[in-house]
Amino acid sequence: MPGEARNRIERDVLLQAFDGAWAATRAYWQGRDPSEVDRAERDLKHRMALVFRSYLGQSSRWAISGEPSRRNDYQIWCGPAMSAFNHWTRDSFLAQPENRSVVQIARNLLEGAAVVTRAQHLRAFGVPVPTTVFSFRPRPLA
Incomplete structure (x- = not known):
């Protein structure tokens, strides 16, 4: 060398x-x-x-x-989940790393999962559900 x-x-x-x-x-x-x-x-x-x-x-x-x-x-190994997370947070308040906290991320993941699960249950029972309900966007949650 x-x-x-x-x-x-x-x-x-x-x-x-x-x-x-x-x-x-x-x-x-x-x-x-x-x-x-x-x-x-x-x-x-x-x-x-x-x-x-x-x-x-x-x-x-x-x-x-x-x-x-x-x-x-520091090297932090990540896979497709990191890319999916970044795609999900794009154009939301979580797009900026300084807005990311464990609490905000956890609350948004839980809220999003609950919203999508409820919508899927309603759809399974024949209730017409708009497709927009299935794309929960991160938002500040208290």
């Missing part, structure tokens, strides 16, 4: 010398799958890949534990 790129990664990402990061990564892989260490000893690109993989794995743990020194490195 070119010197300036290596310096930047050590200073801004790893927060330690690459050799130190490799020593910790090596110890981990030595106990888990020594063949990875053997390969990394022969292939410097694989060694770098294992160190970066270690960084990514740790970034999730830093987020979970709330490690303050690694706040800029």
Whole structure:
């Protein structure tokens, strides 16, 4: 790796010398799958890949534990549910993250589920229900 790129990664990402990061990564892989260490000893690109993989794995743990020194490195894994939530909150007061609280989100999810469930029950009994009832939009709830 070119010197300036290596310096930047050590200073801004790893927060330690690459050799130190490799020593910790090596110890981990030595106990888990020594063949990875053997390969990394022969292939410097694989060694770098294992160190970066270690960084990514740790970034999730830093987020979970709330490690303050690694706040800029937090990685929060999410799936389709996060996308669905963001789509649901689009153009509502919950679109702005500063308006999101556990209480407001929980109340909106519960209220929305209750409204849609009631509408579905009415529909099942033959009561004409407008389709707009089935798309509950988040709103401030006390």
